[in-house]
Each structure stands twice: as structure tokens, then as C-alpha cells.
Amino acid sequence: MHAQHFVIIKLILLLGFAVIIPTQRKGTYGRIKLFMVTILGIVTTLSFANYINVLKTGTFYYDFGNWQNFIGVQFRIDEFSSVFAIYISVLATLILIYSFKDIENLVSNKQCTNYYTILLVMLFSVFGLVYANDLFNMFVFMEILSITSCAIVSIVRRKKSYLASFKYLMINTIGSLSILKGIAYIYMVSGHLNISKINESMGMLWESNQSNIMVAIAFMMLGFAIKVAAFPMHIWLPDVYESAPASSAAFLSALANKVYVVTIIKIIYNVIGREILYELGLMDMVLFFAAAGIIMGSLFAIAQKNIKRMLAYSSVAQVGYIILALALNTPLGNKAALFHMISHGLLKTALFMSVGAIFYQCNREKTKQLDGLARRSPIELAVFAIAALGIVGIPGTSGFIGKLYLGIAILQVEKPLLLLVVIVSSFFSAFYFLPIIISAFVRDEAKSAEEKEMKKLPKTLVYPMVIIIIFSLIIGFYPQLVTVLAERAVNAFVLN
Amino acid sequence: MGTPHSVILLWVPALFIAFGLFEILIIPFLDDNHRIVRRISVSVFIFFSTLLIMLTYKEVLNAPIVYRISYIFGKGIYFKIDLLNYTLMVFSGFMWFVVGIFSFKDIKKRERERTFYFFYILTYISTIGTMMAGDLLSFFLFFEIMTFSSYALMVHYRGEKVLEAGKEYLYMGIIGGLFILSGILITSAYTQNYEWADLAEKLATPGMAKYLVAGLFIAGFGIKAGMVPFHFWVPKVYKEAPICVNAVSSGVMTKVGAYGILRVATVVFPIAFSGIGASSKVLLETTANIGGAIIWLGIISMLVGVFLALIEGDMKKMLAYHSVSQMGYIIMGIGVAAYLGSAGARGFVGSVYHMINHGIFKALLFMVAGIVFFSTEEMSMYKLGGLWRKKPFVAFLALIAVFGITGVPGFNGFISKSILHGAIVDAYQYGNPVFRYAELAFKLASAGTVCSFIKFYGFIFLGKGDIEVKEGFRQLRMMVPMSILAAVTVIIGLWPNWILDNLLIPASTSFYYNPSFVQQYISNIDFWKSKEIVSAIITYAAGFGIFVLGIKYHLFHMHLPKWISAERVIYHSVTDLCEELPNFCVKRYEKPLVFGDVIIYAILLTSILAYFVFSQLW
């Protein structure tokens, strides 16, 4: 009985502490940090305990206030969502530890606590989105997520961050509205907002109200494409990642992006159902756009001069991989998508952390400015190099395993052109990452840069990076640690 | 000879990797104060690991040693040592050890010794790992590690030109890796087993897919081996790299590429010859086709390499082009091994033997070039001369090496070239008569090699010359490895049967080559038969003739027109495209895209809705 409430305890903790922070007095910043780390530690433990509980007892539904599911709000706690909750909490803890020093550097002192308030609310909404089993609730959490993620970008007082977050807000709102319109059409047709209920009646509904559901699918697909930064809708991504502080960018790319993919999976499998989508022939269009996104993302990344912008375009390409894997519609494709989600989350976070650490030390953020830096900051550049090799797909890193599964999944549906796209984009990623790594390790620093002093690198910046990259290497050599979980999750999220 | 002994032997791969990791972890901690300790540890490690591998001979003779590590990469990887691996691994261990001794003096003058030895050992481990790998994934893992760590070796001297050449090497290496990865993916797509046997099954399927897979693998390995048309990185990088890296790369690492092609070519044999009858015919036919293509690729590499070497004046670049050419010989031999099926034993034995021999005399040649460069600071052959007076011992060793590569009877090159010549003769005797032209090309390339080395030796060592030699250059330590290599050259030349009987012939039988064929043509071969010697003399005469012609008509100073270079066609077009296209895209499209985000949304919305409406109407 007790174990059932773990999820809610998590949410309450996060939201509660978020509310408490602004009420604290000024001088207690250190204590706040300690509390936050503790809270996140508890959240992580609860996520693990929850997963073990789910393994023992199976999927269960948590009704809020004991209202029945066609009236009330419901959470669905199954293996899929628990695995993701573990992933999110572990990453959130590590990035939070990283962000302490980083935010102090970039944000004015008064705003630091505000940053953490917003951050905790964002984490609250991420967890809610993972577990939600109910369309409208999903929408509300999505809106909270979109506003708070916008806020953690704009909290830095730089010109470009304001404009970037404004555009981000506009586009995200249009996306949310699109999704809401889709939800409205589905509600109009089925009369339920609860995902399980809709799933039960979808078969009948499809026979009678095809046009409604098709319009709903169109709106929702576009809305999610905007949210997840799939190819034609990825416009907001480069500006946002470029102007955000590194820890915000890490939160966005590792948490927000991935949780939207989780929501897409929920909608595809549980609300609409695979067969319908397949019938519509949408998958081919999605495959085309995903492939185009992979190539365009990698191509655009080569020409970028700012490292974070380059990483943003690289994210566009990687999200393209994930969507490609999902659109293939096979069990192996889904397994590849889940694995790649986790691996990309780890790698991108490591990349952003190392870039942030470099910026912390010597204020450099252009790709040409990193010459010879390996001598003075070896750890960040080693982490950057390993994570970059992971994105390129060198064996031994988790990125290689992701590409391997993806390649095999592509070949199983007999579309060799897509394999060519994947291989070519790997070469492109080598093309934009390798020059940076090579010039950092092999070249000598420019004379003018050599004389500048560099700030010391505090431990809280270093340890999370190193831990994340070690995780990535372990998964690279022993992928079954994750694939076993991924397979069980894939089996779990198809409601039968 | 008890249980512990055999247990140790079965655990060889694991022990090897464990020792290797230990060694790598030590090196960064031994700084320049402990230089001697570091050198000793490097040499001892290589020596003992080679010894360890050598000790497994008896077991390997019976059956290949297989060692599994489960759970890595999901399905587990395994290592396999069979006779082919065994030969090549012992050979690479030997080469690394000898070149290591040479490098103590070579690298000492420059800084960053520690990084050099770190990557030296890492490349050694990854090379041995590549050869020891029993399945495709572990092979690919070690192959990529080898590419990256050898890149670090190549760019050991810093500098803009070095980095430029290194970038080319690295990108070609990555492209090669991606080709191999595509091949692996297409092979393992349905079975999800990453074994070499799966490749054999794939080759039995109908349709063109199998040729695509074979082509991908051969292209990928060919890039590593320096096969034409992927050969252009070889001279560019060799010019900039340190001498010992040249020696070890051209001696061993290009052979890894050839080893890969050999595996692909012979992967069908266990299934075809011992198994089910129906598919074996298809398998043999496929392999024969692939083999034919490989033969022609080898011939082209031979000719192109020699031709480009003849017009080259820089010592290192000339030796680099000769590497391409000699790899052509090896690849041709592999082609014959595949093309003739069970009768291809001479190709198999010849190519493996030539791998060993070429490594030995090429390393020796590079070392000679290195010593000449160190004492005279001059790389161009045309400006040197008369060094036999000042450095007589070096001249003597260089003479041995030149005799080795050109195939003078009594030296190792003669042995392997005779076997390879016999292989190509077999090809047109037992196969398609069109290979007569191949044999002609073989003879032509050999003559060209002779000519080129007459030029090499003549311009550097003979004649009168007044080049300044740096005094005080103590080269004693460098003489030791060179003498070892020269001695081996002569020993193999005079007593070739030792390697043949103990290593290569059992290897060929284990690869299902027809034993009676082997018996007839190889085991009892008498290298001193007049037929072979006569053809050697004819080759020499032809070479000398070309040399005279060249001197008279100044042919050696010819330059190819710029537009012919394969480098421009393949490499530069790709990299320039990669650099220009994104800049173009970004300049023109980024701003409109950022502005037009909502427009894109609107357009997509209307088009998707229109698509639905229309699909409804059907």
C-alpha cells in the first residue's frame, strides 16, 4: 500500500520545496543547495523503489482522490514510465550538482534562488508528464514545462537570451495550442479524456469518425514536432541552446526533449494505436522528414562557429534518429529508439557540461578558440572528446550501440536508403567534431590567449561530467544493462 | 605440460589484454626521469606478449583457440587464434619489438616521448586485438581503436602540414570504418549474430546484395591497405610521420587491411568445402567472381604504385608508393586464393609470405632512409650521392634490403615473389586465360621495381657526392634493429622452408586448400630451379634497361598533370563539399528559416490536412 504513493511523494516534495525556496531568508543559500541535493536524492531513491515495486506487482493505476478514471485524474505507473523516471531523476541530480557553480557564474546573485525555484517546478512537471494517463493533465503539465523551460533560458541577462526565449515561447505555445486542438477533436469524438478509455474505444471510433481523428492526428503530430524539435520545426533550438547557460541547455536537451518523445510514444501507442497510423501512410512521411532532419542537422552543424549552436544542430540530427527509429514501427526499432534516447541524453549532457566548464574557466565559446586547450584543461576536453566520439559512433561508446541497433532495424524493414543516410550523417558528425578535438589536443595555443589566467575548476563541475561519461562508456560496453530494461518497457507500453 | 600450462594457453587473449591495459596505465606515470624504466617496460611487454602468443603453437596446430568474453556488446565477443592469425601476430610482435628498439634513438631527439609510447603500445594492442578477433564486432572495435591511435602516432611531430596530412589519414580511416560498418550491418541484419560465418551465409544468397557486401568490406579494408584508388593518403602521411611510425605502419598496419580482405575472401571455405552441397556451388562461384575482381585491383595497385614511385624524388614518398605497389602484389595473391578455390593455395601462401617479407624489408628500407636523413638532413634523392664511402655499413644493409624487395635469389623477396608468380600462372592455367595479361603486368611491375631501386641505391649511395655528413651522429643503437632485419631477410631467403613447413602450409591446409596441390607446388618447391632464377635475371635486365632509358630521356622528372590525381577526385571533392555546402546552406537559408518558423507550421498544417482530405476522397 505504501509503495503506491511513491510517485505522489516525489511530486509533492518537488513542488513543495519549490514553493518554500522563495520564502527563505537571504543568507541561507548554502543550506538551500544542500536541501535541494537531498530532495533530489530522495526523489532518485523513490524512483528506484518505485521501479522495483512495479517489477513485483505489475502495472497499476493511481487515481487521484479515488475518483473513477473517466472523471478523475489518473497516473499510470508501469515499467516504461518507471524506467524513464529513474533516468530523469539520476540525470537531474547530476545536472543540478553541476549547475550550482555554473549558475552563480552567469546569473546575478539575487536571481539564483529564483532559478532553482523554476527548476524544481520544471522537474515536477517532467515527472507529471511521464506518468500522466490523461490527456488534459498532460496538456497542463506540458504548459508548465514549456513556461518553466523558457524561464530557465531567459534568466540570464543577455540580449540574445531574451529574444531567443521569446521566440521559443511563441513557437512552443503554438505547438501546445496545436496539441490542445488535437485533444479537443479526440474528446469531441470519444467523450473521454483518459488514455486507457480512449484506447478501448478507438477501434469503434475509427470506423465511425475517421475525418475527426485524422484532423486530430494532423494537429497533434505537428504540435509534437514543434516540441521535440523535429526537422522543419527545429528553428527555435539553435538560438535557445546558444543563449542558455550550459546547465539549462543540459536540462532542456536531456529532460525536456526526451520527455516529449515519451509523450509521443504514449500518444501513438495508447491513444491512436499503431495500426491506424500505419493505415494512414503517415509513417513514410515521417520517415522522410526524419531522414531530412538527420542530414540537414549534420550539415548545418558543420558551418557553425559557436560551439553550443553546433551542439544544438547536432541535437536536431540525433532527434531525427530517434524519430526515424520510432517511425519504423518494429519492436527492434522501438528498442533502438529507447536505447538511443538514453544514450543521447547522457552524451549531450556530458557535451554541454564540458562546454560550460570551458566557458567557466576561460570564457571561450567559439569553435576556433579552443586551440591547444587540452594542456590546461585536460578533463573537460577529455570528456568532450569521448562524448563527441560517442555521437560519431565509435565502438565502445553508447552511441555506437544505438547506431548499430538503428542500422539493423532499418535493414529489417528493407529501406537501405535510410541506412545510407545514417552512415553519411556519421561521417558528417566526424567532420564537425574532429577538427575541434584535434586542434584542442594537438595545436598550440595562440600567443595572446596563453597569457590569460584561467579560473580554477571547482569539483562540483567536474564530478558530474566524469560520472556521466563513465555511465556512457559502461553502457557502450555492456548495452544489455539498458536493452533489457528497454525491451521490458517496450512490451509494457502497448496497452492490450 | 600439465593443467596450468594449457589453462594459461587457453587464456592467452585475456592475459594479453590484461597485460596491455596494465602497461598502458603505467606509461603516463613514467616521466622523463624514468626514461630507461619506460623503455625497458615497453620492450619487455612486447617481448613477453609475443612469447606468450608463440607458446600457443602446439594447440593452434591442432585446433584454433577460442576465448569468449560474454556480455560485452550484448551478445559477447570472442577471440580466435588460428594458424593465419598466429603467423601474423607473431610477425607483428617481432616488428614492433625491433622498431621499438629503433625508436628509442629516433624519438629521443623530440619531445613528448611519453605520449608517443602510450600510443605506440595502444596501437600494438589494438593491432593484435584486430587480428585476434573472432567475430565482426570485436574486430570493428579494435580496428577503430587502431585507426585513432595510429593517427596520434602519425601526427607526433606537430605542425600545420603534419596536421593537414593527418586529417586526410583520419578521415580516410573513418570512411573505411564506415564502409566496414555498413558491411557488418547488412550481413548481420537478419541474424543479429556478428560472426564471420554469417558473412559466408550472406554470400550464398541470390542477387546482387552479396556483391555489395563484399564490395563494402573490400573497399573498407582496401582503404586501410592502401589499395588503389584509395592509396593517396599513404605518401601524404608517410612524408610527415616519424620514421619508426612509417616502418610499423607500412610493415604491419597496412597488412591488417590485407588480412581483412583475406578473411573476406576465404570466409566461405569452411562451409563450402565441408558442408552442404547445394549452396557450396553458389558460394564458390561468388568467391570466384570476387576473387577475380580482387586480382585486377591488385594488378592496378601494383602498376600505379610503381609508376608513381618512378617519378618521385623524395625518399620517403618513393618508399610510400612502393608500399602501395607491394600491397598490390599481396592483394593479387589474395585474389588468386579466392578465385581458384581449392587450387588457390599458391596465392594464399604467397600473399601471407609476402606480407611477412615485405614488412621486414620495407621497415629496413625506411630505417635506412631515416639514417640517411638524420645524417644529411636531406630528403631528396637527387641531391644525395656517394654515401657508401662515409657510411659503409649502412650501404651494406641497404643493399640487402634492395635485393630483398627486388627479388634477388637468396633473399626473402625472391621466395615470395616466386610463389606469387606461380599463383598468377595458376590463375590463367586453371582459370580464365585473360590473366595472361595479369602475368604480364606482374612482370612489368617487377621490372619497374628493380628500376626504381636501382635509382634509389644509385642516387643515394653510389657515385661521387659531396654531401655533408653530420659528425657525431651515433648510430650504433639504430644499427642493431637494422642488422636484425637484414639478417632475417637473408635467413628467410636461404632457408625458406622453415616458415613454409611450420606455419604456412598447415595454415593453408586448415583453410581447406587441396593438400595434394599444396604438396605438388609448394612443399617440394625448389627455389633454386633454373626457371625461377632465369625469370629473375630477365626482370633485372628489363629493369636496368628502363633505368638507362629513364636517365637518358630524363623520364624520372616527369610530373603527372594535376587533374589526374585520385586524391582530388575522391578525397578533396568530398571534403570540399562537406565544407562548402554547410556554409552555403547556413548563409542562405538560416535567416529565412528563423523568420519563417510559423509559416512552415502553417504550410505543413495545410498540406497534411489537404493530404488527408484527398486520401479520404479516394
Add this chain to the structure above:
Amino acid sequence: METLRGIVDNINYIGALTLFVIGLYTVLTHANLLKKVIGINIMETSIFLFFVSTGYVRLADSPIIDPNKANQIFVNPLPSALILTGIVVALSVTVYSLSLIIKIYEEYGTIDLNEIMEMRGNLSDG
């Protein structure tokens, strides 16, 4: 006649769609940031209208139980409740974007997107 009847019956939905398109058009074409926010508000309003009108049942009572009548048919109250939440969300988004506009005005001195982009210059130089 039938189509006219159909239109009148579904006037809410058609109105919602028209508003959505108008809102989208506003966001698209106007360069002034304030107008974009207004456009988004119009879009949001259109969706709320759409949602609420899905709950309408013809000739039904408003959802208040009258103990006297039996067998009442009610208009669906659920969408209205949901839309209340939605309106709050829309409100918070509008507030946030307005405060961002104020900050942008302080930094750039203009709220016209074209002028701001010109000031920013080339994008990839950051």
C-alpha cells in the same frame, strides 16, 4: 438548405476554426511582437471556444441539478471546467511573454522583429 442548416448548427466550430486561422495569420504576418502575442491569444480563444462547444447538448439544461425535475439531460460540464484551467495557462503565458517584451524593449529599443533582426546581424556569429 441542408448546408445552411449544417452551418448554423455548427456555427461554433466554424467560428472556432476561423478564429484559429485569423490568429495564425496574425502571428505570421505582423512583425510587431505585441501583435504576435495578441495573435496567440486569439488562437487560444478559438481553441477554448471549440472545446466548450463540444460539450453542448441540444435542448439540454445547464448542469445544475434541480430536485424537482426528473430525467434531466445536462450540458456536459466537463469541458467548461477544463477550459478554466486552460484559460489560466493562457493567461500565464501571456503574462510571461509580455514581461519578456518589456525586457526586449529595454535592450533593443524597439519591438519590431525586423529591426531587431537587423540589429542582431548575422545569426551564426552569435
